[in-house]
Amino acid sequence: MAINEKSFVKLSANVGMFCHSTNIGVVFSNDEIFLIDSGQSEEDGKLIAETLSSLFPEKKIKAVIQTHSHADHCGGSLYLKKNLETQIWASAESARIMEVPAIIGAIYCGGVSLKEFDIPQFMPPEPIFTDRILTEEKIELDDVFISFYFLPGHFFDQIGILVQDKSDGIKSFFLGDSFFGIELLKKTWIPFLCNQKDFRKSVRKIASIKSDFYIPGHGSKCTFATINAFAEINIMVTYEFESLILKKIKEGFRTTEELLKAIADYSSIKMKVVPFYLIGTTLRSYLSCLEHEGQIACEIIDNKLIWRTLK
Structure with a gap:
């Protein structure tokens, strides 16, 4: 789905998401918005900013919280940082890779990336600099609690973001690519991984953490009632x-x-x-x-x- 008002859905009083080829979390606290990932390109960042400005004109995008440094998850961050002075929050490894995006090409191609990878989906056009380094911690904002969990396997620097809404108690767990939606696994049963053993540990860790919603980076969300079944498929x-x-x-x-x-x-x-x-x-x-x-x-x-x- 495109990033627009129709693709935005509420998960709880202060948490929502854009249902997109890369899902994007939206967390509200007073007059500030915290995004979880930012889409695949600067154009996605522009669409996020325009749509949220239309839906919530009184709120400002404070920060993007990156699940990891793959360009299809941080592609919109450059636009948001340059044009709206949005902060970028990421793990230490994500920060290093986003600051030197050529590392991604080296991982895929062994050195300089092939020209086929020189597109926003794979390679940000410029370095993206981080404002806050995240650890495995819990922070409190005015309207939500946010907990960060290290979830390696898909990539070295993966984190999951668990958001608990203070208004209604509903928890939404944004997983990036530490967990794959069924739609993606039907499309390709060989998802990109850097360490399958770590990935299995991370999936089991996800399934052990109680949440109302589990939102993968790609595909439909699942619930506490279905997380164990979907976790077994990811591991299988x-x-x-x-x-x-x-x-x-x-x-x-x-x-x-x-x-x-x-x-x-x-x-x-x-x-x-x-x-x-x-x-x-x-x-x-x-x-x-x-x-x-x-x-x-x-x-x-x-x-x-x-x-x-x-x-």
Whole structure:
């Protein structure tokens, strides 16, 4: 959905969200607004500002609280900071990466990013500087309590933001990409991860924290009644991908690129440049974790990195 008045929904008296390709939390406290993530581009930041100004003309956007530093979550922050003097709050690792966005290209591509990644969805056009470094803490504003939880796995710096409304007691847990909506998992069962073991721990942590609403970065919100079922699905896809990797290694696909092709063929994925790098980065992360766990090992044979199973 586009960012406009129709896509804005209230979750409680002082908390709402824009239902968008990247969901955006909106928290009110007196005459101030705190955003949770800011969309994919400067244009998204402009639309957020215009829509909130129309809906709530007496309120000012005080800060954007970043769940993590991927550009599809912080893309609007540059516009808001430059034009409205909005503060940026983020974890220490998010702050470093947003200040040096070329790091993202290095993670995906191993150095300078390919031109296919030079779009706002993947790479902010300028550094985004942070005003407040967040820790795992709880803060009190006039109308809400906000708690921050470290939730690594999807990316190094991921945090979740739990907002409790003082007016009605309703809790809304904004999860960024530490938890994937069913719509995304139906579209791709291989979501981007940097550490599948940490991701599973984070999903279990999320399910253990009581909230009325759980809002993933992408997809529909779920409730306390459904969180455990959706958490199991998130965890299950990581075990399925691990099992497929081990199976393909045993079948003789032993280099990383051989494995990537075998997995794409198995999943009926017709590769293009961007998915090749994103799924490839995820695959290499899985391989590294499996190697740390002692399930696989690697060696150089004939100038090729070869994987083999140990269990």
